[in-house]
Amino acid sequence: MKPRIAILASGGGTTASAFIRAGQNGEITSRIELVICSREDAGIFQRVAGLNAEFGLGIRCIPITNKTHPAAKGEEVARGYQTAAEEAAILQTLQAGNFDLIALMGYMKRIGPGLISAFGWLPQYTSMYQAMMLNTHPGLLPDTKGFYGENIQNYVLEKSLPYGGQTLHLVSEEYDDGPILAEHKVPVEPGDTSESLFARVQAVEKQYLPGDIETFVLGRQAYIKSQRIHNG
Numbered sequence: 001m002k003p004r005i006a007i008l009a010s011g012g013g014t015t016a017s018a019f020i021r022a023g024q025n026g027e028i029t030s031r032i033e034l035v036i037c038s039r040e041d042a043g044i045f046q047r048v049a050g051l052n053a054e055f056g057l058g059i060r061c062i063p064i065t066n067k068t069h070p071a072a073k074g075e076e077v078a079r080g081y082q083t084a085a086e087e088a089a090i091l092q093t094l095q096a097g098n099f100d101l102i103a104l105m106g107y108m109k110r111i112g113p114g115l116i117s118a119f120g121w122l123p124q125y126t127s128m129y130q131a132m133m134l135n136t137h138p139g140l141l142p143d144t145k146g147f148y149g150e151n152i153q154n155y156v157l158e159k160s161l162p163y164g165g166q167t168l169h170l171v172s173e174e175y176d177d178g179p180i181l182a183e184h185k186v187p188v189e190p191g192d193t194s195e196s197l198f199a200r201v202q203a204v205e206k207q208y209l210p211g212d213i214e215t216f217v218l219g220r221q222a223y224i225k226s227q228r229i230h231n232g
Contacts, residue, residue: 013044087112
């Protein structure tokens, strides 16, 4: 069966669009069936609607935010974190969908512990295929751990690092700390600005991410099948 993927996003959806187009072009078999977005005004809603119309798809795109699911009375929520209600709604939606993989594509919030426990990388795991939540990070890890977006490229340039890049890793409780599945280096060029380096990193991400995710999710399907056979 073709792997069914749900994604979490916050922005314009250009990475998700590249993934969807790769599927329509026959480059991968995986298909995005659900988008959960942390911002109700994000450009990904319009982008997915356009792709649905262009290819006759039925990708659901729903907002689950701190406005649709606000903090409870007395609940303190640090900036960039999910509210308890927000996390619970995402967890319920993902579990109900029975997806093969969950991918963060530009999701700008820290994943809550309940979601990590259900889908992420846990210390007791012995195989990377026991986890099913991935994140694409526009930098090389661990050098750019904890940074995001163009802040990563600023850091690379300020530290005179020879490479920027893109990393695909499993999501764990600690930020940007899960096992690395794939990375692609982008050489820093003379005269680079954070904008020019970021643009090349994003181009590399769109080029490689569909295939990297496909490799992982197909490997995970094979792993699950082998475990079922082994356990009778």
